[in-house]
Amino acid sequence: MINRFSSIRYSYIRSHLYGLFLTSITLLSLLLSIYVIFEPAWLTAPGIFLFISLYIVIGTILSLYAGFKSSGDMKERLEYLSVLITRFANGSYTSRVYFNEEDELARIGNEMNELGEKLQNQVKALRQRADEKAEFAKSAHKAAVIEERQRLARDLHDAVSQQLFALTMMAEAAVKQMDRDSNLAKEQMVEVTKAALQSQAEMRALLLHLRPIHLSGDTLSTGIQKLVDELKQKSTIAFKLNIPSDLQLADTIEEHVFRIIQESLSNILRHANASEVEISLSKPTSELFVHIRDDGEGFDSTQDMERKTSYGLKTMKERSEELGGTFTIRSNTGEGTYIDIRIPC
Structure with a gap:
């Protein structure tokens, strides 16, 4: 935090007080020199020090007032530049600042305006590339379907198939122990139940990926509502949705955001063990804000993002950046996961 007494306003006041000093x-030196050399009758030592004292008192008051007033315009213009930089950092590249003066701050303001225009053009270029990529994806739909089937087959083999095999082995062992050691058999059946629940979660996540890649004509809010309604019937998770029904977005943005939310729900079903999920979409200004929260087990985001299991998170981040947006994830073990996405519109 900036020290209050090192601000622009107090720097102006200090400079005025230094000039007064x-x-x-x-x-004082001039008057004392005249008094010592010429000894005029009208100039006395008490008069000199009384004059200097009054001069310092009045000058201090005027310096404080002048420094405070003269720094106001400078402070206000610097705050305009600071707000502009903050808006650029948040993805609002249409903001501009204009000064009537012709000085260094006005030149910096013009350069910041040019920077904002360049960033805005880059976002448009990224969005155009995303549109072209979406068109290419539609034309290559058959190849994508084959690739998706192959991925699902690998996931079924690597996760669900192996879990079902382990579940079968544990169930057979529990049956054999039923007559010998009922307590051991009970413990083994508890493990069978846990394995079955895990397999069920994996199947739900895989079925979630079988939904159409595109919204099939539905709006984003309608598509998300249908997706959540389907998950409510197959899981015990409580969903909280906050999505405006009149949200107007480009088709490419809607498809990418839908796939991001779909991927996040898949991760929650597989890994989070959550009981409550919140999805919020808003468009307060010229950007779309997406917030996804769950109260699950969480993870160490500083380490797990580099692991293979975070492929879904990397995909979500890449989709956000393709639209010129920002992707932020916050999570700690035992504290749930928070995802914030900002996309310029």
Whole structure:
């Protein structure tokens, strides 16, 4: 935090007081020199020090007032530049600042405006590339379907198939122990139940990926509502949705956001063990804000993002950046996961 007494306003006041100090010393030296050399009758030592004292008191008051007033315009213009930089950092590249003066701050403001225009053009270029990529994806739909089937087959083999095999082995062992050791058999059946629940979660996540890649004519809010309604019937998770029904977005943005939310729900079903999920979409200004929260087990986001299991998170981040947006994830073990996405519109 910036020290209050090191601000622009107090720097102006200090400079005025420093000027007053130098002027007072100069006047005192001049008057004392005249008094010592010429000894005029109208100039006395008490008069000199009374004059200097009054001069310092009045000068201090005027310096404080002048420094405070003269720094107001400078402080206000610097705050305009600071707000502009903050808006650029948040993805609002249409903001501009204009000064009537012709000085260094006005030149910096013009350069910041040019930077904002360049960033805005880059976002448009990224969005155009995303549109072209979406068109290419539609034309290559058959190849994508084959690739998706192959991925699902690998996931079924690597996850669900192996879990079902382990579940079968544990169930057979529990049956054999039923007559010998009922307590051991009970413990094994508890493990069978846990394995079955895990397999069920994996199947739900895989079925979630079988939904159409595109919204099939539905709006984003309608598509998300249908997706959540389907998951409510197959899981015990409580969903909270906050999505405006009149949200107007480009088709490419809607498809990417839908796939991001779909991927996040898949991760929650597989890994989070959550009981409550919140999805919020808003468009307060010229950007779309997406917030996804769950109260699950969470993870160490500083380490797990580099692991293979975070492929879904990397995909979500890449989709956000393709639209010129920002992707932020916050999570700690045992504290759930928070995802914030900002996309310029």
